[in-house]
Amino acid sequence: MAPLSAKVALLGLLAAPHVAAASDYWSERCTTINQRKSWAALTDDEKSEYIRAEKCLMESDPINDNDSSYINNEYGKIQNIWDQFHYTHIVEGNYIHYTGQFLPWHRYYVRVHEMLLQTQCNYTGAHPYWDETGDTESYQGHMGDSPIWDATTGFGGNGTGTDRGSDCVATGPFANISLHMSSHNKTDYCLTRAWSQSDLNGANSSNVQECFDYANYTDAWSCYNGHPHAAGHGGTGGLMLDPVDSPGDPMFFLHHAWLDMEYWKWQLADYPARLTDMGGNNVMAEESLEIAGLSQVGDDVLDYDGDPGNTTTLNHNLYMRGNMAPNVTVGDVMELNGTVICAEYIY
Numbered sequence: 001m002a003p004l005s006a007k008v009a010l011l012g013l014l015a016a017p018h019v020a021a022a023s024d025y026w027s028e029r030c031t032t033i034n035q036r037k038s039w040a041a042l043t044d045d046e047k048s049e050y051i052r053a054e055k056c057l058m059e060s061d062p063i064n065d066n067d068s069s070y071i072n073n074e075y076g077k078i079q080n081i082w083d084q085f086h087y088t089h090i091v092e093g094n095y096i097h098y099t100g101q102f103l104p105w106h107r108y109y110v111r112v113h114e115m116l117l118q119t120q121c122n123y124t125g126a127h128p129y130w131d132e133t134g135d136t137e138s139y140q141g142h143m144g145d146s147p148i149w150d151a152t153t154g155f156g157g158n159g160t161g162t163d164r165g166s167d168c169v170a171t172g173p174f175a176n177i178s179l180h181m182s183s184h185n186k187t188d189y190c191l192t193r194a195w196s197q198s199d200l201n202g203a204n205s206s207n208v209q210e211c212f213d214y215a216n217y218t219d220a221w222s223c224y225n226g227h228p229h230a231a232g233h234g235g236t237g238g239l240m241l242d243p244v245d246s247p248g249d250p251m252f253f254l255h256h257a258w259l260d261m262e263y264w265k266w267q268l269a270d271y272p273a274r275l276t277d278m279g280g281n282n283v284m285a286e287e288s289l290e291i292a293g294l295s296q297v298g299d300d301v302l303d304y305d306g307d308p309g310n311t312t313t314l315n316h317n318l319y320m321r322g323n324m325a326p327n328v329t330v331g332d333v334m335e336l337n338g339t340v341i342c343a344e345y346i347y
């Protein structure tokens, strides 16, 4: 067994190239800043290009797939890149929700999605977002009329039945897709939706304004995690209601891009001070566990996450499982228009 000093030295040697590799990885993939627009602002050609690329992820062999215990895992068998995204969110589910890293982790997740669309499927655009506040105003009482749900130039319609949560989507580009990853469903299953106008109304402008008005991150993140975050999940319904399986619906990514835009607007309101404002608990509070139906993680999370205690810091690690992309830290993703996230929102 090597003496401790030798092990520490070895770790030091390994750590430095790893950090350099992550920053090189992202700078190579950030040649132009991605101009992220609302779905409704895209041309029909831009919409169909996005949907083409999303379906391409569902048909592309997994990347870095030589680990058989990763491919054949307890949540199903990873068969494509889409499954890799799904798997990552399920495995990280108990860490990334109701905690301070909630907004940074999902910001990074959306960016990795945008990047793999571009690098694996030659997608030529930026990541779109779902303007949920706009939809609560423009389509109040008839949310299904929003162009985002269009059967030919959008994400398809509602589930087919009346049983909330078990209604397969039968129209649009994602009709009858087969999902492979689930935290509680061991066979392949369909994409379900069950719209709720009242839930979507949680994204109304007064609820978003309430979050925007908080002066520090610790208050703001839990507010955004409340009504605005719940709006897209509950408004879409079906699979989107599941706290960890929800990324099986392609709408998940447009919902989280929108939430990320609102977080970025909040950061801009006191810029650059809010590039370093971080906080929030590292493990879920007891009442959050009950609400979400999630499990508490062990004490190991305190080491695992890179923080000195049970408070989220800029050193907190953001994990992408299965080497889909390098792991980064919260500090790496605080600037939207930086090397890692490489984006601007047009609103």
Ligand SMILES: [Cu+2]
Residues within 6 Å of the ligand: 089, 096, 097, 106, 243
């Ligand atoms: Cu999530």
